[in-house]
Amino acid sequence: MTIQKGNFEKASVEQCCGPHDRSYFLKLTSKIPESSQPVHATQMSQEEEEREEEKQDTFISRFSLDAALYASGAVCHAVDVVSKEKPSYKHVFCAVRPPGHHAGRQGHTKEVNTQGFCLLNNVAIGAYHAINRWNYKRILIFDFDVHHGNGTEDIVDSNPHILFVSSYVNKIYPMTGIKKS
Secondary structure, three states: OOOOOOOOOOOHHHOOOOOHHHHHHHHHHHOOOOOOOEOOOOOHHHHHHHHOOOOOEEOOOOHHHHHHHHHHHHHHHHHHHHHHHOOOOOOOOOOOOOOOOOOEEEEOOOOOOOOOOOOHHHHHHHHHHHHHHHOOOOEEEEEEEOOOOOHHHHHHHHOOEEEEEEEEOOOOOOOOOOOOO
């Protein structure tokens, strides 16, 4: 099955504000520029933004939030497709952009003040959607990427219904992932 824009809705505010703090989501929506000039999306205070500008990697344009909401909406739709009483598909794969696994609860995470080009954590939004709409009790998120999924870990680390496994190359961006637990 191929899902294309138009076959599903954007993720809702409620879906996004399960994994992400509402304050982050509202701040993100307030930063969407009206002009075609991109702006920094990394969620820092004005003072931090001025001091840390060289570390900021995530820019947004007037179309960025829509793209991120459609990406997360595609993941929620995929969860719905496989969760129906008589699902027409047993497996789904979402190849969506922008990516999401560096976006934490507050956008950036405690360890890293950048977001790796991620605005919304698509997989975390889908996992929370599966829990809230379909009453899933056990979810495995297997993040297979050259970079550690620090944002996903930040969001799901304390959720007893989600097991997060990240396979990545050590000692490259975002320089996180090795825990002493």
